């Protein structure tokens with residue numbers, strides 16, 4: 588008989604509770620901690636992050652490795668890099684007095700750049716019959732929270748192979764200006780009029796405040812043709828591959844080849 592894993596269940600419920608208790612990571616508090624670390628943390632004499640790092644944008648471009656100050660840095664990446672720096676940078680040693688929550692709030696601020704849901708670089712899979720329509724999928728974009736500037740979404744487009752097989756209902760985002768923490772949404776439908784491989788990128792282009800420099804969030808669209816008849820069984824050995832196989836192979840190869848660097 589299987590033993591009842593009561594201690595594990597208990598541990599998991601404690602973990603779930605801890606995870607819940609931590610959802611309050613606050614980039615606004617993190618901004619105050621970043622800019623005036625001593626005052627905001629209640630530890631007189633601590634140097635501020637800005638005294639060595641200038642701006643949070645400089646840290647984001649350093650962490651992303653792309654030089655992009657609006658880079659899409661996840662909270663987890665920000666936590667990993669910041670806690671590693673606290674542990675290893677002699678100059679940052681005095682900052683080890685920060686509480687766990689203060690560290691998390693600072694990481695939330697470092698990660699506070701525009702984010703899509705599903706997150707950028709996700710692949711969205713669609714299936715529809717030729718000349719049919721897939722179910723629509725929603726993609727939303729949320730502006731940063733701890734900013735004073737608005738975010739202008741200058742374009743939303745499917746770009747690349749088979750882009751014409753996707754229909755974007757994009758008026759909710761394209762040309763829209765989001766206030767801090769504001770969100771917009773679009774829907775994507777796959778409506779293939781050709782059976783060509785359809786693997787374009789979904790590109791949101793935007794700029795913040797008065798800046799003329801645009802930046803992007805990119806997701807990967809992947810449309811496949813739903814077969815209406817079961818594939819013929821290939822009993823002859825070495826016979827022709829069904830078209831479905833070819834399409835699937837083409838899609839897989841394209842997916843491998845497509846990782847696009849903005």
Ligand code: HEC
Nearest residue numbers: 621624634635636639649650668669672676678679682693
């Ligand atoms: C006294 C100077 C000093 C202060 C104050 C300081 N840092 Fe650092 N920090 C450094 C140095 C030096 C490095 C290593 C070189 C680099 O990444 O620029 C570093 C590295 C980092 C990294 C690692 C970047 C990466 O590429 O992984 C992060 C994140 C970071 N600091 C965040 C912070 C934050 C947040 C604060 C404020 C709570 C802070 N630092 C305060 C000196 C400082």
